[in-house]
Amino acid sequence: MQPNLTHLFRTEYSKLVAVLCKTFGLTNIQLAEDIVSDTFIAAAETWGKKGLPDNQVAWLYTVAKNKTRDHMRRKKVFTDKIKVDIEHTSPNSTEMELDFSTQNIQDSQLQMIFAICHPSISEEAQIGLALRILCGFGIDEISAAFLSNKETINKRLFRAKEKLRKENIAIEFPKKEELSTRLETVLRTLYLLFNEGYYSISTNKSLRKDFCLEAMRLTLLLTRYSITDQPKVSALLSLMCFHASRFDARLDDSGEFVLYEDQDISRWDNALKEKGELYLNRSSTGEALSKYHLEAAIAFWHTEKEDTTEKWENILQLYNYLLQVEYSPVAALNRTYALAKANNKEEAIKEAKKINLAKNHLYHCLLAELYAKEEAPKALEHLETAFKLAKNEGDKNLIQRKIQALK
Amino acid sequence: MKEFMMIFRHEPNPAYQPSPQEIEAEIKKWQDWIGGIAAQGKFGSTNQLGYEGKTITPDGVVTDGPYAEIKEVVGGYVIVKAESLDEAIAMTKGCPIFDHGAKVEVRNIMQLEF
Numbered sequence: 001m002q003p004n005l006t007h008l009f010r011t012e013y014s015k016l017v018a019v020l021c022k023t024f025g026l027t028n029i030q031l032a033e034d035i036v037s038d039t040f041i042a043a044a045e046t047w048g049k050k051g052l053p054d055n056q057v058a059w060l061y062t063v064a065k066n067k068t069r070d071h072m073r074r075k076k077v078f079t080d081k082i083k084v085d086i087e088h089t090s091p092n093s094t095e096m097e098l099d100f101s102t103q104n105i106q107d108s109q110l111q112m113i114f115a116i117c118h119p120s121i122s123e124e125a126q127i128g129l130a131l132r133i134l135c136g137f138g139i140d141e142i143s144a145a146f147l148s149n150k151e152t153i154n155k156r157l158f159r160a161k162e163k164l165r166k167e168n169i170a171i172e173f174p175k176k177e178e179l180s181t182r183l184e185t186v187l188r189t190l191y192l193l194f195n196e197g198y199y200s201i202s203t204n205k206s207l208r209k210d211f212c213l214e215a216m217r218l219t220l221l222l223t224r225y226s227i228t229d230q231p232k233v234s235a236l237l238s239l240m241c242f243h244a245s246r247f248d249a250r251l252d253d254s255g256e257f258v259l260y261e262d263q264d265i266s267r268w269d270n271a272l273k274e275k276g277e278l279y280l281n282r283s284s285t286g287e288a289l290s291k292y293h294l295e296a297a298i299a300f301w302h303t304e305k306e307d308t309t310e311k312w313e314n315i316l317q318l319y320n321y322l323l324q325v326e327y328s329p330v331a332a333l334n335r336t337y338a339l340a341k342a343n344n345k346e347e348a349i350k351e352a353k354k355i356n357l358a359k360n361h362l363y364h365c366l367l368a369e370l371y372a373k374e375e376a377p378k379a380l381e382h383l384e385t386a387f388k389l390a391k392n393e394g395d396k397n398l399i400q401r402k403i404q405a406l407k
Numbered sequence: 408m409k410e411f412m413m414i415f416r417h418e419p420n421p422a423y424q425p426s427p428q429e430i431e432a433e434i435k436k437w438q439d440w441i442g443g444i445a446a447q448g449k450f451g452s453t454n455q456l457g458y459e460g461k462t463i464t465p466d467g468v469v470t471d472g473p474y475a476e477i478k479e480v481v482g483g484y485v486i487v488k489a490e491s492l493d494e495a496i497a498m499t500k501g502c503p504i505f506d507h508g509a510k511v512e513v514r515n516i517m518q519l520e521f
Contacts, residue, residue, distance in 0.1 A: 317435070320442030324450055332446040343439070351443050 005047065008056060009040055010210075013136030016064050018108035019098055026115055027165045029133070035071060039064045061100040068098060109134070110225055111171045113218060117186040120167045125160035126189045127196060132157055135193075135214040145202050145211060173227065183228060187236050187292065190215050190222075194240050198247075201392045205251050212247065216240045223279075234283035235292035241276035242299035245269040257394055265305050273303050294322040298334075312341035329357050333366050345370050361389035365399065368406075376406055408488040410451055410516040411495035413502075415482045417509030419458070436503040444487055444498055451486030482509075486516065 013036060020032035042063055043056075053059040116129045131137045131145075143153040174182040197211025219237045222228040249267035250258050280296050298318045301311050319335035332355050340348035349370050357363035364386035371379035380403065387399045425433065444450050458480075462470045482504075489495040492515060499511045 313435075316442070317438055320438040320445065323442055323445030324453070327445060327448040327450070332448070335442060335446050339439070339442075351446065354443065355446050 004052070004056070005040070005044060008043075008060070010136050010214075012057060012060055013040070014112075014134050015105045015109060016060065017133055017136075018112040019100060019105055020064070020068065021112060021115075022104070022108040022171050023098060026169055026171055029161055029164060031071075033133075035064060035067050038067055042067075061098075065098050065100075106221070106224075108171070110221060110228070111173060113186055113221070114174055114182055115164070115169050115171050117182075117189040118164075118167070118169050119182075119185050120169070121160065121163055123189065123192065125156065125163060126185075127192055128153065128156050129160045129164070130189055130193055130218075131196075131211070131214075134218060135211075137210075137214075141207055141210075144204055145196065145200050145207055147201055179227060183222075183230065183233070186222070186228075187219075187232065190219050191236060191239075191292070193218075194243070198243055201394060203254065203256070203394065205253075208251075209247055212240070212244055216244065223282075231283045231286045232288065232290035232292050234279045235290055235296045238276045238279035238283055239292055239296035239299050241272050241279060242296065242303055245272035245276060245303060257398055259398075260302070268303070276300065276303070289321075289325075291322060291325045294318050294325065298322070307341070309342065312338055316342040329360055330362070332357065333360075333362050337366060337369065340370055345372075359389065361386040361391075361395060361399070364389065365402070368402065373406070380406055408449075408490060409518075411487055411489055411492065412514050412516055413485045413487065413495070413499060414512040414514065415484065415502075415504050415509065416479045416512060417482055417504065417507060418478050419480055433503065436506075440501050440503055441485060443501070444485070449488045449498070451488055453483065453485040455483035456481060479510075 016036045016039065017029075017032050020035060021029055024032055039060055043060060047053070047056075113130075113134060116133060117126050121129070128142065131142050132139075137145075139150050139153055139157075143150045146153065173179075194212050194215035197208045197213075197215065200208045200211070202208060216237065219233065219240060222233045223237060246263065246268055248269065249263040249265070250260075252258055276296070277300070280300060283293055283296065298315055301315050301318075304311050316335065316338040319331060319338055322331050323335060336348050336352045336355065339351055349367070352363075352367055352370060355363070364382040368379040368382040368386065371382065373379070383399055383403045383406065387396060387403070390396045390399055441450065441453060464470070487495055487498055489498065492513065495513050499513065502511055504511055
């Protein structure tokens with residue numbers, strides 16, 4: 001695909017699919033995807049021969065409209081299947097006209113987010129569908145990120161779409177009384193989507209960054225709507241901005257992980273850091289303190305490179321609260337590290353021994369970090385255990401480097 | 408896992424008027440201790456009780472203060488998850504209330520079946 005078409009695909013695919021699904025219903029999601037794919041194939045062919053049209057987006061919308069009309073004339077699907085659905089939802093629209101107004105695109109996209117991030121769909125399927133339908137990633141890109149093959153991803157998506165169909169999930173805004181819990185599911189999926197990029201085991205750096213940016217774009221979209229513009233949404237966006245501000249510094253050119261202490265500060269993105277602060281401020285209204293607030297505040301302190309007692313004391317207390325809101329092994333380990341920094345190593349080692357995570361390689365990395373040079377034999381022993389437990393190459397390399405440094 | 412409630416009991420001391428720094432240090436001690444339980448995935452919930460309160464008797468008499476007839480008051484509670492009472496008791500180690508010479512009562516929470 002031509003470079004600008006690749007870009008357009010990323011931005012327009014999800015919009016086109018959202019509008020088509022909004023019109024046809026989610027049960028016809030495959031049809032919507034087929035029409036949109038056909039539209040892009042037509043664009044590649046036509047633009048390749050005749051050159052780029054002046055307004056490429058408008059071109060895509062027009063062709064998508066025509067293809068939809070052709071499709072319905074050609075196939076009997078209209079009378080057999082879709083017409084029933086359409087008449088069911090909007091009795092007056094016998095003449096099909098797709099509405100590509102900015103308003104309808106945005107509404108459809110937002111409603112699609114709620115439809116896909118639905119509590120009856122498994123988390124794994126939600127993420128797959130979000131990547132494909134909401135972000136417009138190709139099957140090869142998704143399989144590359146998950147270090148999986150296309151066939152597996154295709155099967156996974158197929159099953160997820162079947163589920164959407166079976167559950168008969170409507171494309172609509174959630175009811176007012178359900179909004180809070182539905183939004184919770186959406187945020188969790190966007191958070192995981194971001195982490196998929198940020199902590200992915202893939203070494204494809206640009207792809208990982210794209211995942212993060214897409215998660216941020218969708219979260220930003222939620223802040224633009226009054227009903228979803230809640231403090232915790234801003235908190236999540238703030239968290240993402242802070243993390244993303246270190247994206248370039250934490251991976252080297254070969255996609256290997258760079259330790260926080262070794263990161264080149266000049267590669268931290270100040271503009272993103274400032275955006276993070278902006279949304280953190282925006283999130284500090286209302287009564288509720290979500291885990292995203294706490295994680296965003298922790299991420300904020302991590303953008304302060306200087307090692308002060310104030311910094312680590314704040315991080316420690318934020319982790320203390322975070323763990324009370326929601327336990328996670330990673331938070332438990334990070335809290336123990338902060339304890340060493342804010343209080344002292346002895347206390348942290350004592351606390352580390354209480355947390356039952358001996359099968360987690362990060363647990364042993366933490367203990368090695370706490371024993372450090374002062375108790376090198378113990379540190380080495382833990383690093384060797386960590387090496388055995390680590391599952392992917394990136395982690396193994398990193399542990400190997402630590403072992404070398406200690407020797 | 409079962410749930411247990413740690414109940415913190417102490418005798419109020421009106422003479423104890425901590426400075427803001429002392430309060431901050433006290434909060435840190437409590438949060439570090441509770442954070443340690445939470446880091447083991449064994450935290451349930453917690454609440455601190457204030458000093459505003461009245462006691463109501465069966466004959467409708469309302470008396471001032473939660474500590475009209477008893478010296479000790481309940482200052483708050485933490486609910487923890489543990490396999491046994493012994494494990495829950497072990498978790499009280501390092502509880503900042505002991506620094507004030509006060510006590511922790513650990514009780515099992517009954518699981519009612521309906």
